[in-house]
Amino acid sequence: MREIRRDDDGALLGFLRPVDGGWEPLTVFGYPLGGARPEGEAAEEVHRSGLEVLMRPWEFLEDGEWYRCVILEAAAGEIRIRPNDHRYPHDVYALTLERPGPATFRPR
Template identity: 35%
Template sequence: MIPTRWAAHHRREDHELLGYLRPVDAIPGYFIPVTVFGYPLGAPTEEHRARQCLERTGLAYLAQDWLLSLPGRSQAVAVQIVEATPQHLRVKNIDYGYPDANIGHVFVLDVPTTGQLHPR
């Protein structure tokens, strides 16, 4: 689950959740813009710049392919996001080279994703 100290950022026009501002403890007043599932979208910066990053990115990251790292497997598995909420992330297998699950198999991940997911 997304920590309560992360500030939600909603698009002004329709109030859609675009992501969060994750505070940087070592640098007061600085934040890391992150996706709705906690993946960093930029470097630590001032609040207004972090919000600008979220506005620029929008929800485009939901449409791209991602790589999922699984325990005991050296190669990441190609996946697509099915559902992203502050509680969990559901991704489906699109990797024909992954023999342990059928194409379309859905993995449910806790958020924030802690290094498990990377853009493809």
């Protein structure tokens, strides 16, 4: 994988993963930002939306149910989330999800 960093301060924005026929843009925690494309286009996507997607509402899967949440922190391979759904049955402030992917974590 190749890191993509902001030019002015070096902040990590996300990654590019080589795939057949191109590069897949990924968030800082490794979630796909879209399908494979040429390297330059994939890097532009990470610059454009790599950090912005962290502010969007998301959903996580637990025991067969999807629950709304917000991302509190994101790092390579994991995120800390806060459940933001009145239906969530546990009284917790934050959860850590390791290697969240589309099967267990998705944008709302």
